[in-house]
Each structure stands twice: as C-alpha cells, then as structure tokens.
Amino acid sequence: MTEPVQASPVPIEALADKGPLTPPRSQWRDVWDQFRKHKGAMFGGGFLLFITLAVLVGPWIWQVDAQKLDIRNKDMRPIWTALWDGTAKVAWNRPFGTDQLGRDQLAQIIQGGRTSMAVGWAAMILSLIIGTTVGVLAGFVKKADGLLMRLTDLFLSLPILPLLLVAVTLFRQPLRAAFGPEGGMFVLIVGIIAITSWMPTARIVRGDILALKEREFILAARSIGTTPFRIVQRHLLPNVLSPIMVSATLGLATAIITESALSFLGVGFPSDFPTWGKMLADAVSRMQQFPERVYLPGIAISLTVLSVNYLGDGLRDALDPRIRGR
C-alpha cells in the first residue's frame, strides 16, 4: 500500500563532516580581514603610521636644528621651484626652503608635526579616559546616572571654541610659570581640548553599557561572585571597545584641528616653537611671494586629518559585526 519508509535517510551533508573544515577564526582576524577590504582606510592607516614615524624618527635622520637662525640663507624656495624658475634661490641642503629668518622648513615641519601629533594623541587619550569613565559610571551605577548625564548635557551646551579661547588666554601665565613656556602650553591645550571633547564618548559608552549589563553573561558573572569592578574590567569594557576605538579616531582628528586653529588665532604655543597651525598663520601675511610656506603645513594638517577620518570610517565598518562578512 504505502511505500516502505527508507531505512536510512541520506544524512544532511553538514552533519557528515568529521570536524570543522577550516580552522576556527578569532574575532580580530575577522576585523582585520574586513578592514583590509576598505582601501581608503588602508591608505589612511598607512599614512598615519608614516607621518607618526616620520615625526618621531625624523630629527635623527634630518639633523638640522629647526630653531637655528641662518640669516644669510633666508627666504629660500623649495628645491622643486627650480623646475620652472631657474633663477630661484634654492639649495639641495634646504629641500623645503627656509623662512624669513633662515630657519630650515623641513626641520620645522618635522618639529611642528611632533607637537601637533603629541597634542592630538595626548588630548585624544585623555578625553577617552574621561569619557569612558563617565560613561561606565553612568551606565553601571544607577545612582550616578542622572547626575552624570545632566553634567554631560551641560558640557554639550557650552560654546566650545569661545571657551577654549577664553581659557587659553586666562591660564597661560600661571601654567607657564609652573611648567615652563612650552610644557605649560602643552598641558593647557591638551587639558582644555580633553575637557571639552569627552561628551560624545561618554554618551555612546553609557548607552552600550546600559544594554550590556542586562545580558545573561553579566548575570552569570555576578552569580559566581564576581565583584562589580571585575565585571566592568573583564566583561563590559572589552565589549564597548569598538565604539571607543571609533570615537578615538574622531577625537584625534578634532584635537589636531583644534590645536592648529588655536595656533592660527595666535593663542597657541610661544612664537619660537613651531607647530603646523603656527607656521601656517605666520606665513599667511607673505603668501603671495612664498605660497609654499602656507601650502606645506596646510597640506600636512589636511592629509593627517583626512587619513585619520578614513581610518575611522574603515574601523567603523570593520568593527560592526552586522556589516562584517558582507
């Protein structure tokens, strides 16, 4: 009547495998593979690495003192000007030319890059620390949430650039007295940028922590007696790492631009201390005769910020598990 039931149905193919066909892959391997697909991010990361290394080891390779005045060789043009202008004052030992006091431009760019990058990295790390601490506290400790988030809202409604200008002009003297002219300015600018830029990180981290702490793995951790501090350190922080990394790249870009803007407006580092923004500002008044003195630091700032932005774009794609693998 009815057909006999087949004794042994064909097993599903996947179940027939003895073990996993490919070796297991770690999460960071996946992230790296996705990141590698983003061409802009690879270029950005590569350029950022290049410029960081260049300003770090540059002074050992190009051993010209950026501060040395050489008034006989002032106002030299960069070496490539000789391509179209045979009479231009150029020399191979001053490839980027010299400024109106005869200081070597290449050495100044390297020195200025050191300052700009140092300010950018330090301000970014400090603002990440503040933002993550506030965000974790607000998300994890219920009592602190209301107060800390009102504080964040308050900071978000402060006018940042005017306050930066006010604070720099006000605290310049006391901090200079305490840490010396360059050190004091560095502490001041890094501190001010960090204090005024931690809010987005805090908001993102708080939102993620609020969602994460209701999950089962936190309950499991708590049930075996993990202390709150260990829960944050071992279970929560690794899980909010990706939004923190993305906001870190944004923070680096804004910090570099803010430092240059302050230098441009004339409230940055002391006058004999080159930074990219300061070189640009000093050169604007004579940019008809010597346009390269505006272009070189300007291009340095723009390319660095552009590469950081592309890096952030790629990181966002690579760290998001919903986009990854597509």
Next chain:
Amino acid sequence: MLTFAVRRLVLAVPTLLFISFVIFMLLQLAPGDPMAQVPLTVPPEVKEKMRQALGVGEPPLVQYWKWLVQVFWLEPKVFIDWLTNSSTLLGWLPDTQLYQNELRVISWQTRSPVMDIVIQRIPQTLWVVGLAYIVGILIALPIGIYSAYRQYSVFDQSGTFITMIGFSIPPFFTGPLLIVIFSVQLGWFPSIYDTTLVVDSWASLKLQFQQMILPVMVLALQTTAQISRYMRASMLDNLNQDYVRTARAKGLSEAVVVTVHVLRNSMIPVITVIALNVPAIFGGAIITENVFKVNGIGQLLITALFANDLPMVMTLTFIFAVLIVLFNLIADVLYGLLDPRIRYD
C-alpha cells in the same frame, strides 16, 4: 507638544544661569587688570574710583548679580525703548521710556555699552554665516539624495571623497588657499570683506556679492560636507523600507517615489541636524571672520580677548551659549512636530 516645549523652555533657564555663572567665575580668575594702561602718576585713590566706575571693586557674587540684572532687566528695557522710539516696525507706539540711565554692561575697551557694539556687529556675521549656511544646505541636499539613490556609483564614491576632504581641510587653510587663487592669481574677488560698503546702486550690490563669495564658500564647504553625509545616510535608511516597495508596486513613477515618499521621511532627522548645527557654524565662523577680516561678532570676541575686555567676552560667550541651548530646543521640538511616531507627553 506645547507642554513639552514650555517645560523645555523653563528648564533652559537654570541651564543658562549655571553656564553664565561658570563663565563668570572663570573670567574672575583672569590675571589682567583693567587699570593696567592707566599712567603710574594717577594716585591710588583715583584709580580705586575708576575701578568702582567699571564695576570691579565689588565681591564677585555681587558683580555677577549686577551683570545678571544688567543683561536680563536693563537691556530688555533699552530694547523695548528702541522698538517704540526709533524702529520702523513699532515706532507708531507711544515712547515707553523704561530705561532711566542706569549703568549698562560697559566695554572696557570703548567705554560704551557692550550690547550696542554687538548689535552693530551682528548683521555682518548673519549675512556671511547665514548665507553660507543656506548655500551649503542647498548644495548638500541634492548631492545627498542622488548619492543615496545611486549607492556605490561613481557619483557616490566621488561625493564621499569630496565630503571627506571637506571634513578634513580646516577653514584656516581653505581661506588663504581661496584668497591666493581667486583674489591674487585671478583677481576676481577682494580678499577683505569691506563692511563700510553702502549698497545703494547695482554696482555696489555687485561689489557686495563679490566680497561675500569667498567667506561664504569657505563656510559652505564645511556645511555641505556634513549635511550631505546625513542626507545620504537618512535616505539609505528609508530606501529599503517596505512602504517604498508598496509605492513602486502601486505604479508610481520613480521621481514621485523618491522625491515625495522617501524624501519627506528622510528629511526628519536632517532638519534636526540642520537646526543643531547652527550654533556650531557661528562658533566656526570665528576663524573665517578672522581670515577675511569680516568684523562680525567672532572677530569682536577675539579682539576683546586680546584686549582683556572681560564684560565683552562674558556677554559674547553667553550669547553663544544662548544660541546653543535655543537651537537644541528648536531641534527637539521640530523632531516631535515632524515625526508623528515621537510623542513627548
């Protein structure tokens, strides 16, 4: 909705009070002395009187209270008097004469009321910044819409690249760059914004346009980069929704689907972003005003800072804070008005 708006307005008052208090206390730490320029031959008791006249002899809390009274009580009175006395709009009303020569907030640089100077400077800033913002938005919206509609096309890729550049090149570099290209090499536009220009003929109108083009371009580049990104993301969110498929299934043309159905829904977050960015544009204009020598309020703030003119700095920073709080509120209210899914009450 109305109760929400009123509640937010009421909440904005303590926020603004707190911000003004913080700024005031910060400025109290300033090392500068307004009497530093006075010759040493002036006897100390006269100096003390001059100090009193500037309002710096009192304890800080008293000074803060007086500043509050001056800004929130005397200045509105002066404004109402001006409205009923000499403005064309309400000049027909009888003169109110509320202001009885009390001491207003006085600038230490010019010894004239701060608010009068601010009122003189605001039109320049508004013209440049406002026009730049509108131009930026008008360029950004079509770019965002089209690059979302043709995602990953050549147009989209190059649009992404250009907006990335717009994000990354700071205005203090684009400004000098444009000056070199357009006013030095080509000689098309002046590099300095001349605020004394009186527009009374076609020739002067043309001059006015020419001098506004460069600063507007610099500011609009930044706006365009931001807004077109938001527009693209918001369009992409909506283009894959079910209602779009339904609209296409009904046989509506692509133009109607995109410009009517998708665009209207995608505009909701974009409009709030536009409102939220207005104060940031004012802040960013400080640099642009400095580059093109526009004597707007940003340039006023810089000169006041260098001249140690604390009442001016205080009032201007407070105006920036008011702008931020106000536009945050406008953005929240707009969001509730435009999106029926959002209910605040």
